[in-house]
Amino acid sequence: MPEALQVPVLFVSEPIVLPGMVVPIELDDAARAAVDAAQASEFGKLLIAPRLDDRYPTYGVLASIVQVGRLPGGGAAAVVRGENRAHIGSGATGPGAALWVTVQEVAVAETTDEIKALAAEYKKLLLAMLQRREAWQIVDVVNKISDPSALADTAGYASYLSDVQKRELLETEDVAARLRSLIDWTGDHLAEVEVNDKIAEDVRTGMDKQQKEFLLRQQLAAIRKELGETGPDGADESGDYRARIEAADLPEKVREAALREVGKLERASEQSPEGGWIRTWLDTVLELPWNVTTEDATDLKAAREILDVDHHGLDDVKDRIVEYLAVRARRSQRGLQVVGGRGSGAVMALAGPPGVGKTSLGESVARALGRTFVRVALGGVRDEAEIRGHRRTYVGALPGRIVRAIGEAGSMNPVVLLDEIDKVGSDYRGDPSAALLEVLDPAQNHTFRDHYLDLDLDLSDVVFLATANVVESIPSALLDRMELVTIDGYTEDDKVAIARDYLLPRQQERAALSADEVSVTDAALRKIAADYTREPGVRQYERLLAKAMRKVTTRLADDPRPVEIDEPDLVEFLGRPRFIPESAERTAVPGVATGLAVTGLGGDVLYIEAGATDGERGLQLTGQLGDVMKESAQIALSYVRAHADQLGVDPAALDRQIHVHVPAGAVPKDGPSAGVTMVTALVSMATGRQVRADVGMTGEVTLNGRVLPIGGVKQKLLAAQRAGLSTVFIPQRNEADLDDVPADVLAALDVRPMTDVADIVALALVPAENSVTAAA
Structure with missing residues (x-):
């Protein structure tokens, strides 16, 4: 085992020095002290170690000083040669101002067959990269290196390796491990270099091809000009457009605008990019069905049969479509204007949870009307130009989705389904929902102007159907322009x-x-x-x-x-059923009440739990509640404390740490309809009386106990029926909403409109003598 040495140490940020490297190091005061100490020491060597921000280095390189002099700029420097790895031990004392450490040289392991194979593989990769760069002198040097450890340490000169990778090489004693890392890094870099070179070559080849094609086109144009086959400025092509416009069935203003563009095309140079823009615009205008309309079905009974065959239920939508047909048929019989009249079209928003048939209903409506159908998906659209089109000055400009839908339909009175209108976004490129205001306004869409066409387009006879999951996500100004038809789900x-x-x-x-x-x-x-x-x-x-x-x-x-x-x-x-009634299980203990909520997926049952622990008086809320539900919980607790005597609650039971939790904790929840449920849960917890397992409730509550109206009554009652509840309390002012609830749902549920939350609590709680526990 090599003996320990005491040497001065020099910490450097760069370069990372590996054994075998000869590098210049600029001398500051600390470096000067280390070099002087090394020259005066017995061994004449110093340790060069990387300076790290997060830890003390464990490895460095014992280096000898080759020369001390000055850089071309005049600064002092020393040239050092790395000789061997060394493991840094404890600090030591030594002469001079330098920092001394105790180090132990790392012995080079014996070369095995595996190391030889790894060294050969790395050398092959390294030579391939050097030959690609035509660094022939370095190739000769690498070829002469036979020691695998020395070959691996030449990576200290590699510019494609980061300082972190070089420090990893310095700290890796095992030669085989170093070579494996270098094979991976060098192979990745070589692959990246090959891809970059291929891209550069493709770009260069493409440019050469474009230049060649340009010259050939110029020659071809000159040949045709000499042969008299075409005019000097493409008059033949523009003449073709002029003939097509004259033959097309276009409105007068559209024809005038198109002929003006043909005049520009005739005057434009063949090399001008404006010619391509004009030709694309003319093609778009000529492809639109300006005066093409389909004849609406007049048999109201047959139209209703088509709707009934395609869809079960959905009577509101079916009635609205039949009414639209009836009005158009009557106007036609009396000789009144039908096509192109202001506000003659229909704009309906079908709102409801997924899977109730909103999107497929559009095709049925088109069949019932005898019109063509086209679907425009708006989910995730964030660019206003997607609706209104791009201005023609932009490269790659296109008309908006509305114009493209009309062209795809082939008529000016199709059924256009605007799918997922509640998922339209907005960013720095504009607000698409604002662009839809003109499209969906029956008083304005007879003169809709697309930025690309820059012509008035009559959309007044188009039947627009919009679908949405969450009505609240539709901008209010946009919703105001549509007839809202809610499809709340099926029994x-x-x-x-x-x-x-x-x-x-x-x-x-x-x-x-x-x-x-x-x-x-x-x-x-x-x-x-x-x-x-x-x-x-x-x-x-x-x-x-x-x-x-x-x-x-x-x-x-x-x-x-x-x-x-x-x-x-x-x-x-x-497989086994996934859903079983759980209301009885959840409400088997006091402090749990069953509420009803509406999500983007329809109605759902919500269990609200209340508990109390010893501690400082206060309210703790969990379950990812939004601000509105947090305020509902605070209002509910204040109401119960203020009306404790009326509710039969011992005030001392509320002078504790009250905890309200709404499972599941991973799902965010918010909305103004959980107040009465929270009051019931708190009273149940404080009195020790269970909430009836067959009872559900919804409604907001005020500080004096009034039950305020809420939305989504139909969806909530459908959810209550699915959950196996039999009694549901709703606000008195929501009683009118029961007209929209299917009769079989009302027959299965005992729906009780209420005005005072105290009455709900009295009816919802199990009598005290039947409760499983007594109040605390």
Whole structure:
């Protein structure tokens, strides 16, 4: 084992010195002291170690001083030669102002066959890179190195390695480990160099090709000019555009604008980029169906039958479409203007949770009207130019999505579905929702002006349908221009009917099954709706049916006998039910109340828990509650404390640390409809009386106990029915909303409009003698 040495140490930030390297080091006071101490020492060597910010270095290089002199700029410097790695031990004392340390040289391990193979692989990569750079002198030097450790340490000169990588090499004693790291780094760098060189070569080749094509085009133009085949400024092409415009069925103002552009094209130089812009604009104008319209269906009964065949329920939308047809038919009979009249089109916003059929409804509406259908996806659109188009001065300018939709439809009165309008964003490029204001305003869209066309486009006869999951996410000014039709979800009976009439036949067809080969009983369909899905729509329902059909197909491959899926067979085809009624379990202890909420996925049941612990009087809230729900909790606690006697609560039970939690904690929650539920949970906790397991409630509360109205009553009642609740308390002022709730839901639920939260608490809590515990 090598003996320990005491040498002066010099810390340097750069360069990182490895054994075998000869480098100049600029001398400051500390470096001068270390060099002087080394020259005066017995060994004549010093240790050069990297200066680190986060830790003390553990390795350095013993170096000898080759020469001391001055740099070309006049500064003092020393040339040192790295000789061997050394492990830094403890500090030591020595003469002079230099810092001394105790070091131990690292012995070079014996060369094995593995190390020789690694050294050969690294040398091959290194030589390949040096030859690519044509560094032939360095190639000769590398070829002469036979020691694997010395070969690895030549990486200290590599410019493509970072200081961190070089320090890693310095601190790695094992030669094989150093060579493996260098093979990886050098291989990655060589691959990057090859890609960069290929890109540069492709760019250079492309430029040469463009120059060649330009010269050939110039020669071709000169030849055609001499032959008299074309005019000097492309008059032949512009003449073709002029003839096409004269033959096209265009409005007068559009024709005048197009002919003006043809005149510019005739005057433009062939080399001018403006010619390409004009030709693209003229092509766009000529492709639009300016005077093309489809004839609307006039048979109202047939239109309603089409809508009923395609979709179950959704009576509000169907009625609105039939009313639109009836008005147009009557105006046509009386000779009144139908096409192009201001505000004659319809703009409807279909709002509801996913999977209820909003998007597919657009195609059914187009079929019922006898119009063409085109869908415009707005989800994630952030650029205003996507709606209004780019101005023609921009490179790659295009018309907006509305103009492109009209061109795709091939008529001026299509059904245009603006999908996911609530997910339109905004950033520095503008607000697309603001650009949609003119599109969707029946009083303005007869003169919609696209930035690219710069012409008035009549959209007044277009039927616009917009879909959204969350109405609150639609800008209020935009929502004001549309008729809002809410599609809140389907009841259990609706889902069974939809599955029997629509979903099951479609999945049988996709699985190549006939009705004779597989059948599903109504009991099984109802079981799937009740216990396997908890969604307002039928998207997950259809996925489960698809899963069952796939399993049936697999079974038929072995056994050709027909398969009937009944309720007991669902476990085999779909697994165990995912949803079971849990209200009784959750409310089995005092302090838990069942609330109702609306999310972007429809209505849902929300359990609010309240508890108390010894400690300083206060309120703790958990469950990722928003500001509105936090205030609801504070209001609820203040109301219970102020009306403790009326509610039968011992005031001392509230002079503790009150904790209100809303599972699940990982889901953010907010909204003004949890006040009465929080009051009920707090009173249940304070009195020790459980909340009835079959009771759900919704509504906001004031400090004096008044129950304020909320939104989403239909979705919340549908969620209550799915969760197995039987009694639901709603605000008195929401009683009118019950007109929109399906009759079978109202028949299954005891819906009680309330005005005072104290009445809700009295009816919701289990009587004291029946409660499982006594109040604290």
